[in-house]
Amino acid sequence: xxxxxVTSALPYINGVKHLGNxxxxxxxxxxxxxxxxxxxxxxxxxxxxxxxxxxxxxxALEEGLDVAEYCRRQHAVQKQLGEAFHLSxxxxxxxxxxxxxxxxxxxxxxxxxxxxxxxRTIEQVYSVDDGRxxxxxxxxxxxxxxxxxxxxGDQCENCTRLLDPTDLxxxxxxxxxxxNLELRESRHLYFKQSLLAGEIRDWIDTQNDWPVLVTSxxxxxxxxxxxxxxxxxxxxxxVPVDRPGYEDKVFYVWFDAPIEYIGSTKEWADLDPERxxxxxxxxxxxxxxxxxxxxxxxxxxxxxxxxxxxIGTRKPWKLVSYIKGFNWLNYYGGKFSTSRGVxxxxxxxxxxxxxxxxxxxxxxxxPESDDSNFTWEGFATAINKDLADTFxxxxxxxxxxxRRSVGSSVPGGGIAGDAERELVTELEKxxxxxxxxxxxKQFRKATAELRALWAAGNAYWxxxxxxxxxxxxxxxxxxxxxxxxxxxxxxxxxxxxxxxETAGDVxxxxxxxxPARWPTDVAAELEALGPGAPFxxxxxxxxxxxxxxxxxxxxRFGGEAEARATD
RNA sequence: GGCGGUGUAGCUCAGUUGGCAGAGCACGCGGCUCAUAAUCGCGGCGUCGCGGGUUCGAGUCCCGCCACCGCUACCA
Numbered sequence: 001x002x003x004x005x006v007t008s009a010l011p012y013i014n015g016v017k018h019l020g021n022x023x024x025x026x027x028x029x030x031x032x033x034x035x036x037x038x039x040x041x042x043x044x045x046x047x048x049x050x051x052x053x054x055x056x057x058x059x060a061l062e063e064g065l066d067v068a069e070y071c072r073r074q075h076a077v078q079k080q081l082g083e084a085f086h087l088s089x090x091x092x093x094x095x096x097x098x099x100x101x102x103x104x105x106x107x108x109x110x111x112x113x114x115x116x117x118x119x120r121t122i123e124q125v126y127s128v129d130d131g132r133x134x135x136x137x138x139x140x141x142x143x144x145x146x147x148x149x150x151x152x153g154d155q156c157e158n159c160t161r162l163l164d165p166t167d168l169x170x171x172x173x174x175x176x177x178x179x180n181l182e183l184r185e186s187r188h189l190y191f192k193q194s195l196l197a198g199e200i201r202d203w204i205d206t207q208n209d210w211p212v213l214v215t216s217x218x219x220x221x222x223x224x225x226x227x228x229x230x231x232x233x234x235x236x237x238x239v240p241v242d243r244p245g246y247e248d249k250v251f252y253v254w255f256d257a258p259i260e261y262i263g264s265t266k267e268w269a270d271l272d273p274e275r276x277x278x279x280x281x282x283x284x285x286x287x288x289x290x291x292x293x294x295x296x297x298x299x300x301x302x303x304x305x306x307x308x309x310x311i312g313t314r315k316p317w318k319l320v321s322y323i324k325g326f327n328w329l330n331y332y333g334g335k336f337s338t339s340r341g342v343x344x345x346x347x348x349x350x351x352x353x354x355x356x357x358x359x360x361x362x363x364x365x366x367p368e369s370d371d372s373n374f375t376w377e378g379f380a381t382a383i384n385k386d387l388a389d390t391f392x393x394x395x396x397x398x399x400x401x402x403r404r405s406v407g408s409s410v411p412g413g414g415i416a417g418d419a420e421r422e423l424v425t426e427l428e429k430x431x432x433x434x435x436x437x438x439x440x441k442q443f444r445k446a447t448a449e450l451r452a453l454w455a456a457g458n459a460y461w462x463x464x465x466x467x468x469x470x471x472x473x474x475x476x477x478x479x480x481x482x483x484x485x486x487x488x489x490x491x492x493x494x495x496x497x498x499x500x501e502t503a504g505d506v507x508x509x510x511x512x513x514x515p516a517r518w519p520t521d522v523a524a525e526l527e528a529l530g531p532g533a534p535f536x537x538x539x540x541x542x543x544x545x546x547x548x549x550x551x552x553x554x555x556r557f558g559g560e561a562e563a564r565a566t567d
Numbered sequence: 568g569g570c571g572g573u574g575u576a577g578c579u580c581a582g583u584u585g586g587c588a589g590a591g592c593a594c595g596c597g598g599c600u601c602a603u604a605a606u607c608g609c610g611g612c613g614u615c616g617c618g619g620g621u622u623c624g625a626g627u628c629c630c631g632c633c634a635c636c637g638c639u640a641c642c643a
Contacts (some may be wrong), residue, residue: 012643053643124641135641154641162568162639213572217638220570227640250584253643296572296637307638327572327640328637369580370573371636376580382591389605404601445581448591457607462599462607470601484601540603 002289003042005318006033007261009294009302010050010095013074014059016081018336018345019374020329023362026294028324028443030087031363032291034497035438037088038518042279047082048093049075052238053253054135058175067237071096081346085355086500091271093264095256100263104239104256108231110313111191120190122230125153125165129178133186133234136166138175140342141168146348188230191255193308197226202305203319206443213296214325219302226304231255236545257549258306262317282318282352290321290443299325324441327367331374331558342558352553356499357383357542362445363498376554380545387499390454391491392541395506398461399537405470406481412531414479420526423460423483427490427522430456434494435518450494456485457487485510485535488527502541510535 008029011017017026026047033045051071060070079092094100111117124133139153145161152174153165165171172179204218231252232241238250262282269278281288292302296426302323311316336343349358353531361382365372402411430453437446461484469477489511495503496516507516511529519525531534 010643014643050643055642121629133641137642154637165641216571220638221640224570224639229640233641235596252641254640257643297643300638300640330636365579373579375579378592381579384603385592388603393603393605395602397605399602402599448581451591458606460606461601464600465601467599467601542603 001042001043002287003281003285004033004036005285005288005290006036006043006045007283007290007292008047008089009298010048010257010260011078011417012049012053012055012261013049013075013078014055014344016077016347018343018364020336020343022085022346022358023294023329023366025293025298026082026087027085027359028326028360028366028441029291029293030085030089031359031443031497032293032324032438032441034088034500035518038493038496041518043090044112044265044268045089046091046093046261046264046268047087047089047291048095048097048251048267049078050257050260051075051094051096051254052235052469054235055131055164057132057235057237058138060306061175073359078345081350084350085346085359088500091264092269093260093267095253095260095263097260097263097267099266099270100256100260103263103266104251104259105242107259107309107313107445108189108241108251108255110315111309114314116192116195116312117231118190118192118204118228119187120230121185121187123183123185124234125171125181126184127173127175128180128182130175131274132174132175133184134173134175134181136163136165138173139165139168139171140174141183144169186234186499186540188232188249189241189243189246189469190228191231191308191312192228193305193312194226194228196308196311197222199311200226201468203307203311204287210323211325213327214303214323217299218326221300221304224547226308229254229305250351251504252300254305254310258301259309265367284316285318288318288321290318291324292324293324294330295326298354299323323442327369327373328414329362329365329367330371331412335420348557352384356502357387360387360447360499363443364451366443366447368442368444376545376550378549380550383542384544385449386454388542388544390451391495392459393504394454394457394461394491395488395541398481398488399510399535400482401466402485402535403537405466405477408534408536410485410529410531410533410535411478411481414475414482416479416483419460419464420479421484423456424523424526426456427453431494431519433543438497447498450498452488453493453494457484457491458476460487482529482531483526485533486529489514489529490519490522490525494524506538506541509538 009025011021033043036043057067060067075094087105125139126133136153140150142149143151143156144167148156153168155162171181201222232249233252235250239256241249241251265281266278269276294302307319310319331343361379364382430449434446434449437449464480466477466480469480492503492506492517514528
């Protein structure tokens with residue numbers, strides 16, 4: 001059987017992720033994985049925290065924690081939040097794991113053996129008072145072009161000119177403010193990915209069905225000339241470099257992070273080695289379809305750098321089959337910002353409302369063709385009109401009416417007529433469209449189609465007028481009510497990938513014994529619950545969002561003014 | 568600066584290979600009353616960012632502009 005490997009870009013360890021991070025990688029990966037499982041596919045959904053690098057060290061410093069302890073805690077927080085959002089990964093690992101350490105060192109050795117690694121001595125800015133080398137962006141000073149006094153060493157935020165740290169006037173450490181900086185020489189391993197540029201281009205050339213967003217970013221890097229890159233750093237936190245003379249160095253985070261996709265898979269297998277085989281998913285895995293989900297900032301690493309690391313080993317490690325890239329989710333036209341407290345973070349969101357509310361909204365508004373905009377007004381509309389009124393109300397009106405009319409089990413009697421045949425025809429058409437969109441990873445369109453399916457149920461119910469039939473023609477009423485209860489099941493089943501909590505709740509109450517399988521035969525689905533099948537009526541599924549809620553949340557999380565203020 | 572994306576109804580967005588401009592929301596009218604004042608039906612001429620060009624015909628192809636957003640390799 002063909003197998004599906006699904007990975008989400010690894011969330012960085014530094015703090016709770018916001019809705020933009022969620023919608024750009026973890027959530028769509030989960031929706032897709034859930035969909036494939038319902039279709040009966042063999043799915044492995046892998047994610048992990050990306051824990052290395054200077055930002056993690058500095059965040060730990062700020063909290064007064066050892067970096068390993070900081071990462072341990074933050075990983076637990078992110079794992080717990082992911083589970084709260086019902087992210088159904090088979091494993092949520094850590095790039096600091098021993099498995100990733102071994103694999104990262106293995107990849108470096110392979111690349112070295114194939115002649116893709118060389119040593120180079122480079123000069124880097126060292127902050128004596130901080131006791132560390134500083135990445136470009138952690139050096140600030142006066143911009144030589146515009147005089148802006150807080151320009152970063154990589155780019156001046158004021159005039160947007162690209163800079164080199166040595167360009168800065170009065171350079172100082174962004175960490176401590178110390179001006180006691182010096183250039184120090186350091187020896188590093190470089191990955192000669194320039195030698196692989198042709199092979200990577202050939203490989204990209206064959207990806208005709210990838211989003212333009214993804215291939216255009218890949219070509220941009222290739223067109224500008226793929227440069228060799230350092231894969232080691234002078235830090236203590238990271239995967240140690242197993243090479244004489246490199247005892248005080250670690251692999252650079254860009255190199256070890258993507259390898260953690262494999263590392264995390266091995267972590268998963270090591271938890272149950274009798275039954276799980278990590279390697280068959282990654283090595284000589286021609287039967288595996290591998291789909292990656294990520295926001296656009298991560299695309300260069302997944303189209304160029306990581307493939308170079310894989311191809312360069314000259315061994316049959318698995319290359320990605322399809323990359324789904326996302327644009328940004330903005331907040332009232334501005335950026336989500338941790339430092340300014342603008343926007344909605346996963347911990348805030350889950351405290352306000354259950355996961356399904358967010359999942360539905362985010363999939364219905366996924367930034368697929370362009371950046372999209374989170375607003376509380378748009379959020380309220382999606383929840384109130386779609387979830388509460390169209391789906392929630394349909395479930396409620398069908399089940400409460402049936403219970404009151406004939407009791408808490410599916411009524412027998414009557415024969416399906418034209419109205420039901422018409423319904424089946426429309427549902428077949430829409431199910432095909434919904435399924436096609438999920439296959440194509442077009443989540444926005446898929447969600448719109450799911451909503452249209454729900455609306456078709458309401459339209460049928462209106463046309464059939466069961467409240468009249470109950471009085472005039474009990475046989476006819478039985479057909480309508482039976483169809484209605486089965487529609488509730490059918491719609492919940494289809495909604496499982498997007499809103500697993502509420503849809504699963506409905507299914508457990510009306511069809512606990514019917515296995516949840518992706519439907520193919522609509523007519524058969526509408527008879528899945530036969531005469532006598534008992535059901536429970538769930539509580540009202542979704543509460544509506546009021547104008548007071550909107551006002552309160554807008555002021556709490558920052559509104560238009562704050563989001564735009566510093567852009 | 569370079570590269571990329573986007574620009575279509577009040578709002579959010581669809582528009583496959585060029586062939587009479589679409590959906591949801593909002594708004595208006597009507598129906599229904601089982602349901603979370605829910606739902607169902609009907610109603611859309613909008614300089615398709617601007618200016619040229621190709622074509623019998625351009626939202627769609629070509630050229631040139633403008634605006635907004637993103638990326639630009641030591642943040643990951």
